[in-house]
Amino acid sequence: MKMRLGLAALLVVALLLACTTNSYALRVGTMTALTMILAVSWNFMGGMVGYPSFATAAFFGFGAYASAILQMKGVPMALAWVAGGASAAVLAGLLGAALLHVRGHYFAIATLVVAEVLRELTNSFEGLTGGGIGLNLRLDTWSIIDSARLYYVCMVAVAALAVVVQIMVANSKTGVAFRCIRQNEMAADMIGVNAAHYKRVAYALSAVFVGMAGGVYASWIKYLEPPDAFDLFISIKPIAIVLLGGAGTIVGPIVGSFAWMAFEEIVWRNFLTVHAAALGTLIVLVVLFLPNGIVSLWRKKRVVARRSAPQAPARGARGAGPATEEAS
Amino acid sequence: VIYAQIVLNGLILGGMYTCIAVGFSLIWGVLNIINVLHGTFIIAGAFVSLVAYERWGIHPFVSALFAGALLFVVGYLLQRVLINRVLTASVLMTLTLTFGIDLILNNGLILAFSADYRKLNLANPLGNLDLAGITVSLDRLIAMALALLLTGVLAWLLKYSKMGRAIVAVRMDREAASLMGIDINAVNAVAFGIGALMAGAAGSLLSSIYPFSPLTSTQFLLKAFVVCVMGGLGGVGGALAGGIALGLLESVSGLFLSPEYALTFSFLILLLLIMFRPTGIMGKKGFE
Numbered sequence: 001m002k003m004r005l006g007l008a009a010l011l012v013v014a015l016l017l018a019c020t021t022n023s024y025a026l027r028v029g030t031m032t033a034l035t036m037i038l039a040v041s042w043n044f045m046g047g048m049v050g051y052p053s054f055a056t057a058a059f060f061g062f063g064a065y066a067s068a069i070l071q072m073k074g075v076p077m078a079l080a081w082v083a084g085g086a087s088a089a090v091l092a093g094l095l096g097a098a099l100l101h102v103r104g105h106y107f108a109i110a111t112l113v114v115a116e117v118l119r120e121l122t123n124s125f126e127g128l129t130g131g132g133i134g135l136n137l138r139l140d141t142w143s144i145i146d147s148a149r150l151y152y153v154c155m156v157a158v159a160a161l162a163v164v165v166q167i168m169v170a171n172s173k174t175g176v177a178f179r180c181i182r183q184n185e186m187a188a189d190m191i192g193v194n195a196a197h198y199k200r201v202a203y204a205l206s207a208v209f210v211g212m213a214g215g216v217y218a219s220w221i222k223y224l225e226p227p228d229a230f231d232l233f234i235s236i237k238p239i240a241i242v243l244l245g246g247a248g249t250i251v252g253p254i255v256g257s258f259a260w261m262a263f264e265e266i267v268w269r270n271f272l273t274v275h276a277a278a279l280g281t282l283i284v285l286v287v288l289f290l291p292n293g294i295v296s297l298w299r300k301k302r303v304v305a306r307r308s309a310p311q312a313p314a315r316g317a318r319g320a321g322p323a324t325e326e327a328s
Numbered sequence: 329v330i331y332a333q334i335v336l337n338g339l340i341l342g343g344m345y346t347c348i349a350v351g352f353s354l355i356w357g358v359l360n361i362i363n364v365l366h367g368t369f370i371i372a373g374a375f376v377s378l379v380a381y382e383r384w385g386i387h388p389f390v391s392a393l394f395a396g397a398l399l400f401v402v403g404y405l406l407q408r409v410l411i412n413r414v415l416t417a418s419v420l421m422t423l424t425l426t427f428g429i430d431l432i433l434n435n436g437l438i439l440a441f442s443a444d445y446r447k448l449n450l451a452n453p454l455g456n457l458d459l460a461g462i463t464v465s466l467d468r469l470i471a472m473a474l475a476l477l478l479t480g481v482l483a484w485l486l487k488y489s490k491m492g493r494a495i496v497a498v499r500m501d502r503e504a505a506s507l508m509g510i511d512i513n514a515v516n517a518v519a520f521g522i523g524a525l526m527a528g529a530a531g532s533l534l535s536s537i538y539p540f541s542p543l544t545s546t547q548f549l550l551k552a553f554v555v556c557v558m559g560g561l562g563g564v565g566g567a568l569a570g571g572i573a574l575g576l577l578e579s580v581s582g583l584f585l586s587p588e589y590a591l592t593f594s595f596l597i598l599l600l601l602i603m604f605r606p607t608g609i610m611g612k613k614g615f616e
């Protein structure tokens with residue numbers, strides 16, 4: 001309950017920020033919301049079900065291009081965004097049917113390759129996608145600051161929607177099924193959890209908001225090109241963020257997104273040439289010393305205070321797995 | 329004649345791919361991790377040769393040894409100090425950790441050498457060999473021969489040296505191997521070092537054939553992965569089969585499709601293989 005009140009307060013603050021005329025603040029705000037959508041979405045598949053998917057960039061680029069092309073054909077903006085989300089979810093469903101029976105490294109790399117293939121295809125279908133030249137969208141008729149505000153609010157709305165759906169799923173039968181699959185897929189199958197079905201659901205959920213965000217992004221930036229829309233970093237970033245915040249939890253990806261954006265803004269501004277190395281160092285430190293994320297710091301303390309005894313380390317036979325929801 | 333030429337080009341390409349993939353396959357098989365660093369190791373090897381040639385005029389066929397030795401040390405230390413800590417953790421953790429280290433090393437290479445494309449231009453190339461209408465660059469032919477020789481040496485060591493037998497034992501069954509008195513940590517570190525060595529040596533051999541830049545490391549990494557999936561994780565034989573198959577596939581598909589699609593084509597093949605036959609062409613059960 002406390003968490004929900006906190007999230008609601010956060011949403012109110014975020015919407016109040018839309019009144020500002022500082023376009024830098026609006027840009028950082030929009031980027032933060034976008035980052036959060038990616039992280040929360042990845043958490044469906046990577047955190048809750050425990051399948052390491054690297055296809056976020058594929059969903060993002062696919063949704064962005066679908067939405068941008070529809071908009072150029074005269075479809076209203078909001079409708080195009082929804083279509084972007086839907087098309088990404090369909091792509092995820094198809095991919096899920098084809099790939100979700102493989103596990104571990106093979107699944108990870110197969111999903112990674114999907115974005116590469118889509119990028120090359122986008123490059124080659126010049127008639128539809130503009131190829132390597134990219135795709136330009138028409139400029140808005142309203143003022144620059146107003147459009148910055150509009151896209152900020154829309155991005156925040158999609159992020160809020162993603163978080164709300166995640167909370168609902170986590171507390172539903174579907175959420176229980178997801179966690180069963182993560183802990184032991186074979187056992188889950190044996191006791192009657194239709195693992196194949198739930199994995200596809202999780203994959204579609206992890207794509208739909210990313211696709212919508214891609215649509216909003218395309219309308220906001222007004223320019224799409226394949227290396228940008230299918231950038232490998234779009235796949236990597238949410239993983240690092242969710243690990244940073246705490247995988248499998250609701251709050252983890254949200255906390256992680258803020259921490260990441262703060263870190264990124266500081267590093268971009270001050271140490272541009274070692275930007276990648278700084279991110280790499282952060283990732284290495286998180287994996288080695290904080291494998292259950294920022295959330296685990298707070299949680300461990302609370303448990304210790306309650307039981308006045310140290311919590312049993314989470315490093316069992318499967319090693320430092322993601323923090324479980326039930327740990328609290 | 330054009331077909332013979334294409335097949336020969338494919339074989340040369342395949343030899344290089346084998347050398348790239350064999351180290352990657354070794355690390356994957358023994359440590360059960362995907363080493364995202366592999367691409368950067370290759371580029372690092374290429375830069376070692378570039379510097380050695382431009383500063384001291386050492387031929388890349390010679391400096392490949394230095395590059396391999398240097399990267400062995402780098403790989404050994406990285407495994408001992410960092411990667412060993414998460415070896416028993418989930419796939420996601422090991423993958424993310426090596427990715428993080430890769431960002432750091434790759435950024436280091438960009439700072440040291442810039443992101444420009446470079447190529448080692450030999451001052452006096454050995455020229456071309458003419459074989460009944462088929463032309464081959466001698467430098468390429470020798471590079472391929474050396475790559476295959478190196479792979480052969482590795483296969484021999486795995487088969488006949490004590491450490492090699494220990495590595496194979498760990499690849500087959502980690503627990504059983506440790507019960508037989510094998511020092512798993514030492515084997516892991518040496519296997520990772522050898523993987524890095526093969527990558528470095530392959531990079532040196534490639535440096536005079538293909539242009540390279542720190543930014544191309546991902547391409548080499550994905551190629552190594554494609555070869556491993558095609559050949560299966562059955563050891564050196566699998567890497568050889570996968571490497572030759574990919575080399576032939578790329579050069580033959582270049583005849584029908586324009587060469588820019590070669591990479592996409594091999595990725596599509598990879599996706600299909602993962603879907604339908606994840607153990608690879610030569611794959612043995614138990615390595616998936």
